[in-house]
Structure formats: structure tokens, C-alpha cells
Amino acid sequence: MRTRPGARAGQYAALLGYLVFLALPFLWLLSVAFKPARELGSLHPTWIPEHPTLGNFRQAFDEQPLLHAAFNSLLAAVSAAVIAVVLATPMAYVMARRPTRLARAASGWVVVSQAFPFVLVIIPLFLVLKNLRLIDSVPGLVMVYVVWALPFALWMLVGYVRAVPVELEEAAAIDGAGRLRTLVSVTAPLLAPGIVATGLFAFVTAWNEFFFALVLLKTPEKQTLPVVLTHFIGTEGVADLGPLAAAAFLATLPSLAVFAVVQRRITGGMLAGAVKS
Amino acid sequence: MSSATEKRRTARRAPGTGPPRGTAGHGAWFLVLPALIPVLALSVGPLLYGILLAFTDAQSGRTAPTRWIGVLNFSDLLHDTLFWESFRIGLVWAVGVTVPQFLLALGLALLLNEDLRLRWLARALAIIPWAMPEVVVGVMWRLVYNPDAGILNETLRDLGLGDGRDWLSGLTTALPAVIVVGVWAGMPQTTVALLAGLQNTPRELHEAAAVDGAGAWRRFRTVTWPALRPIALAITALNFIWNFNSFALVYVLTNGGPGGRTRLPMLFAYEEAFRYGQFGYAAAMGCVMVAVISVFLALFLVGRIRGGDDA
Numbered sequence: 001m002r003t004r005p006g007a008r009a010g011q012y013a014a015l016l017g018y019l020v021f022l023a024l025p026f027l028w029l030l031s032v033a034f035k036p037a038r039e040l041g042s043l044h045p046t047w048i049p050e051h052p053t054l055g056n057f058r059q060a061f062d063e064q065p066l067l068h069a070a071f072n073s074l075l076a077a078v079s080a081a082v083i084a085v086v087l088a089t090p091m092a093y094v095m096a097r098r099p100t101r102l103a104r105a106a107s108g109w110v111v112v113s114q115a116f117p118f119v120l121v122i123i124p125l126f127l128v129l130k131n132l133r134l135i136d137s138v139p140g141l142v143m144v145y146v147v148w149a150l151p152f153a154l155w156m157l158v159g160y161v162r163a164v165p166v167e168l169e170e171a172a173a174i175d176g177a178g179r180l181r182t183l184v185s186v187t188a189p190l191l192a193p194g195i196v197a198t199g200l201f202a203f204v205t206a207w208n209e210f211f212f213a214l215v216l217l218k219t220p221e222k223q224t225l226p227v228v229l230t231h232f233i234g235t236e237g238v239a240d241l242g243p244l245a246a247a248a249f250l251a252t253l254p255s256l257a258v259f260a261v262v263q264r265r266i267t268g269g270m271l272a273g274a275v276k277s
Numbered sequence: 278m279s280s281a282t283e284k285r286r287t288a289r290r291a292p293g294t295g296p297p298r299g300t301a302g303h304g305a306w307f308l309v310l311p312a313l314i315p316v317l318a319l320s321v322g323p324l325l326y327g328i329l330l331a332f333t334d335a336q337s338g339r340t341a342p343t344r345w346i347g348v349l350n351f352s353d354l355l356h357d358t359l360f361w362e363s364f365r366i367g368l369v370w371a372v373g374v375t376v377p378q379f380l381l382a383l384g385l386a387l388l389l390n391e392d393l394r395l396r397w398l399a400r401a402l403a404i405i406p407w408a409m410p411e412v413v414v415g416v417m418w419r420l421v422y423n424p425d426a427g428i429l430n431e432t433l434r435d436l437g438l439g440d441g442r443d444w445l446s447g448l449t450t451a452l453p454a455v456i457v458v459g460v461w462a463g464m465p466q467t468t469v470a471l472l473a474g475l476q477n478t479p480r481e482l483h484e485a486a487a488v489d490g491a492g493a494w495r496r497f498r499t500v501t502w503p504a505l506r507p508i509a510l511a512i513t514a515l516n517f518i519w520n521f522n523s524f525a526l527v528y529v530l531t532n533g534g535p536g537g538r539t540r541l542p543m544l545f546a547y548e549e550a551f552r553y554g555q556f557g558y559a560a561a562m563g564c565v566m567v568a569v570i571s572v573f574l575a576l577f578l579v580g581r582i583r584g585g586d587d588a
Binding site for chain 1: 306308309311312313315316319320321322323324326327328330335381384385388391393394395396398399401402403404405406407408409410411412413416417418419420421423425426427428431434461464465493515518519521522524525528529542543546547550551556559560562563564566567570571573574
């Protein structure tokens, strides 16, 4: 379709505006992370650090148990992702292929559960986990994350199952393959990329999660990265800007990496679920 | 999901052969259990327990047994001006974030749907806010808003627009300042959803309309928008709910301050439950929030059913 030159120019101007709005805050975070304390104290901050340094990163590791926190985050996010996908895949399969009343009720619940104010769920969970002595432990947090990741995992997976042609399964059945055999050797391989994308998305949501971790984890050595990050901001709200920015930047890297790799699949899968389920 | 929608979809999938096919035959209910049991145990269960708690005087660290007190928490809540103030702030915040978020996302989605040169860069950048932990987004914008070392004030000074101020601690500026952050953080998801909706609208319709001499605005109104409406409605209702429930962003940016001007309902309930130990009272707050949200959830479900019909 042809577009008039004037309109084109307007479109580029608008796009430029969006690029600036989206990129500048992140670039500023990078700038602060690599600036020495002296430049941060200056009254006229600059975009590019004059004497870039890694000192903020070293200081961040000295001030807070970042390595511990990163390990806890990794443990929680990987376990939650793996368990959520393992639990969700069979159900997604049923929901996509044979929407029984139970599966449909579950699908309705998936939507409803997105709408809870978490505080209504966290208070009872806090009490129950406390009685089970699972407060202040990563396994307790993982249990919460799994359930929290299930709705979206289901949604994405249903879309991926629908994309596998039923005809392939039928052909295998006609060729004499049993139900299990068909699932394992025909459906599963085609579903694998979708399962991986779903798992990575669950990983990112758990890696980024803050509220449950804040409530459930009390000892500094047990806390995840987002919670530890808030310790850089003192009680008075005064922050040591350099180390804060350095730590914040590090905390973003894993999810950015995951998104960069599977962005297309994640958005595709989520939308397939959201639009069609 | 309406049964009419379901029937139609089934019919499309397997013309004239009855029920949906595939290897999930009878007895497939068994496959639902692994996901269903944890969900029942850790979300339906706690939800019901939470509603029960709202009718008790449950507190943390109390030795006396918890008692059933009926609707006392709710009648107290009715007179709690601080709660209703936070409720009002929550609504202002949710509307203030959701509406610009939608409009900006719609604009960006329309741009990304065109054949523009820097499209890939915009797509790549749109991932950043989405992938970032909310805590990091909060930290990042604190650095931008910082009264001395922040880039916002420096830019304003350079442009000759005032001497800079402490945006996040100003009584009048704090809420608008956090709203901007909320818009920034949530815009990408909305953009991607709308972009997918745009790509589902048939190109031929556009071209036919263009041949008929319809201008850009008319083509948008008569072709694009009708196709986009169901998904737009659904995403807006969901965004509103998510925004109303949000916590981490504002917790990091202002922790509800200054003077409670940005104290969203979730922050209020969190403090009530985990700082003052008033579990029953906080649970009652959660119930009130659920009641309000249900209205928007209904809107979303309506939008989704329509979306299903159009898909």
C-alpha cells in the first residue's frame, strides 16, 4: 500500500519518540552503573561516564550477598519452571484436544486466577507455610511459584498443542501405534519447542517475582535477587546509586538473555493462547 | 467459553465426524490431575481460607485463639478513611496507567505494522521493559528521577525548564511520576498483543478500502478497529486488573509516600498484614478488592468470548 511522503515522515518522527521513551531510562541505568562515585556526586550528570569503572560492581558484591541471592533466584526459577511445565503439559494436551467439562472449568479458573489481589492468597499461604516450617525456605517459595506460573504455562501450551495437526496423530494411530506411543514419538517432538519456550517464560516470571519472595523470605542469605536489591535502598530511601545500578543491571541480564533468544516464540505462544483459548 | 463457540470450533476442526479427535480419549481426566491438585491446594484453598480469615480477628503472634467476629472487619473497613483514600489512589493509578498505556501501545503497534526502517530496533527495545524485573524498573526510574544525579532534572535544566525538583517526594508530583513508570513498564505487552491482533486483520480489506478512496482515519475506523476491538477490550480489562493489583513498582519507587499519596491498596494491605500483623483485617481488604475486580473480570470474559467468535 502506498503512503504519502508527509505521512511517512510523521510515522518516523513518532517511531523516534517511542525509541527515545523506551531506551533512555535503560541507558541511564547503564550510565550510572559504570560511573565512579565522584561523577555521580557531580551536579551536572552526563550520559557517558568520563572515567568508566567496574568499581560499582565490586562494591555491590561487597555490600550485599549478591552471589547467594543470584543462586537462590536461579534455584527457585529453574525448579519452578521445570515443575510447572511438567505439571501443565498433560493438562494442556487435554484442554486442546478434548475440552471436557473439567478441563473447561480449569481453563476458566486460569483466567480468574490472574485477577487475585495476591494479598488475599499470601496471608493464608503464609500461615500454612509457617505451620509446615516452609517459611524462609526456597522450596516453600518454589511451591508458590509453580502454582503461580501454571495458568500462563497452560495458556501457552494449549496454543502449541493446537498447532500440532491432529491428522499426524491419527495417521500414527492408523499405522497401529498405541496412544502412549503416538504421544511420545509423534506429538512430543513437535511440541518440544513450545514446551521450552513456556519453560523459559516461567523461568523469567519467577526470576523477576518480588511480592511473594518479600513476604516469605526473611533471612538475607535465603532471599532472592529482587528482594536483596531493595536493601541497597536504605530505610530513609537514600540509596548508594552506583552499586544499586550495578546490581540492578546484573539482575536484569538473565531475563534479557532469555527474552532475546525466545521472544518470538513467547509472544507467539502467549497470543495463540490468549486469542484462541 | 460459550458452548456455541465451542461447537463451531469443533465443527471446523473435524467436519462431519462428531467429537474432537486426537489421542486424548476417554479417561483423559487423569491427565488433568497433576496440574489441578497443586492449583486446588495452593490457590483455590488459600483463597477460600483467606475469605474465611476476613471474618476473624486473626493476628500474627497472638497467643489467644482466633475468634469468629462476623462482619466486624468489614464495618471497620467501611469507616477506615485511610483505606478508602488508598482505594481512590488505586483507581486513579489503574486508570491513569491503563488508558495511556493502551493509547501509546496502539500507536506503536500501528507503526510496527507498517513497513518502517527502524522497526526491528523498536521491537528489540520493547522487550526491555517486559523482561526487566519490576524491582529493577523501579530502581532505574529512581535513578532517572533523582533530584541531583538524575538525568530528568539535568535535561530540564539544559532546556531551561526550571531548576529541577524531587519528583518522587513532591506531594503533587509523586503520583503522576509513578504513573509514567507504570505506563513505561506495561506498554510492551500491550503493544505485542495489539500487533498480533493487527496482523490477524485481513490485508485485502485494507486494500479494498484504500481503492475505494478511504483515508487513513477512515480505514482505521471501519476496518482496523472492528477487527481489533475484542482483543483491545480484553487486554484493557486485564491491564486494569493487573495495574490495580500492582505492588513492586511503587514499593520500590516511593514505598507509598510521600504522606500516603502513592499508597496503592496492595501496599496498604501488605503493611496491615505484615507490618502490623492484622491478618483478618488485611484479608477483608483483599475481599473488597476482589469484589471490585470481579466487575472488570466480567468485562474481560465478555471480550474473550467475542474474541473467540471472531478468531
